[in-house]
Amino acid sequence: MKKVLSIAGSDCSGGAGIQADLKTFSAHGVFGMSVIVSIVAENTSRVIDIQDVTPDMIQKQIDAVFEDIEVDAVKIGMLSTPYCMKAVAEKLRQYKPKNIVIDPVMYAKNGCPLMNPNAVDTLIKVVIPCADILTPNIPEAEKISGMTISSMEDMEAAAKRIYEMGCRNVIVKGGHAIGNAVDVLYDGRQFYHYETYRINTKNTHGTGCTFSSAITSNLALGLPVPQAVEQAKQYVTTAIEHALSIGKGNGPTHHFYDLYRNGLQKSEVL
Numbered sequence: 001m002k003k004v005l006s007i008a009g010s011d012c013s014g015g016a017g018i019q020a021d022l023k024t025f026s027a028h029g030v031f032g033m034s035v036i037v038s039i040v041a042e043n044t045s046r047v048i049d050i051q052d053v054t055p056d057m058i059q060k061q062i063d064a065v066f067e068d069i070e071v072d073a074v075k076i077g078m079l080s081t082p083y084c085m086k087a088v089a090e091k092l093r094q095y096k097p098k099n100i101v102i103d104p105v106m107y108a109k110n111g112c113p114l115m116n117p118n119a120v121d122t123l124i125k126v127v128i129p130c131a132d133i134l135t136p137n138i139p140e141a142e143k144i145s146g147m148t149i150s151s152m153e154d155m156e157a158a159a160k161r162i163y164e165m166g167c168r169n170v171i172v173k174g175g176h177a178i179g180n181a182v183d184v185l186y187d188g189r190q191f192y193h194y195e196t197y198r199i200n201t202k203n204t205h206g207t208g209c210t211f212s213s214a215i216t217s218n219l220a221l222g223l224p225v226p227q228a229v230e231q232a233k234q235y236v237t238t239a240i241e242h243a244l245s246i247g248k249g250n251g252p253t254h255h256f257y258d259l260y261r262n263g264l265q266k267s268e269v270l
């Protein structure tokens, strides 16, 4: 059994964060573990409050996992402050796990901030170099790269700029664009494009968490990066197609083991 760790925030409403990550891991047949970095009182409509776990306690959770269990891949989500970022990065440098996927979460789908704006510098200097794959959405890629993104060429240029910051691969996700949902992967040599039609739904809470956790699972299962991303794109598309109208805001993606494993109504990547 492959063992996969999520280091991220807790979404008590179950659609994003650690909760979405663990559901995605289970659907992929890998054993999921979690280090909670922040407790977020949030739902499909709003973020009520955030309480960060202390850097010391974040590090102790990471120690508890790594001193006992061999970890095949790590997904990192919400890191709200420079203190959380430094605490996590220090432990990554100590344990040197394989297959680190980092989703540089900045906002919830309802627009509420999840990362302190003054943490962008630390994100760039300390966190990004730890990533085997970084998965920013368009607004996050704009903040990190310092450029405006309004076309496919811009997505590619931003991916190149972010790659230069020291991650081994970067995927700029097209969930926030208009038209087909196209994600662009850059591995320092070439671009790969992953394209699906745009699903007409407001239920997109947890799409980024689902996508990055699916990539992490696929890497743990031994797939090379381009294939890990391709299968994750199929998984997240299916999870959005079957998203649930739970709550009053943006409903969550749905993790349905049989849909994925048996390929029932599995979306084709165009």
Ligand SMILES: Nc1ncnc2c1ncn2[C@@H]1O[C@H](COP(=O)(O)OP(=O)(O)O)[C@@H](O)[C@H]1O
Residues within 6 Å of the ligand: 136, 137, 138, 173, 174, 175, 176, 181, 182, 183, 196, 197, 198, 199, 200, 201, 204, 206, 207, 208, 209, 211, 233, 236, 237, 240
């Ligand atoms: N309405 C949609 N239809 C199809 N795919 C989508 C849609 N919204 C998001 N995606 C896909 O979901 C994944 C997560 O992207 P995105 O929503 O941009 O991330 P985030 O949650 O970080 O904002 C990407 O593969 C993106 O292309």
Ligand SMILES: Cc1ncc(COP(=O)(O)O)c(N)n1
Residues within 6 Å of the ligand: 008, 009, 010, 011, 016, 017, 018, 040, 042, 077, 078, 105, 107, 108, 109, 114, 204, 205, 206, 207, 208, 209, 210
């Ligand atoms: C704790 C936590 N982490 C991340 C997200 C963003 O989720 P997504 O971008 O996948 O909708 C969230 N809403 N809450």
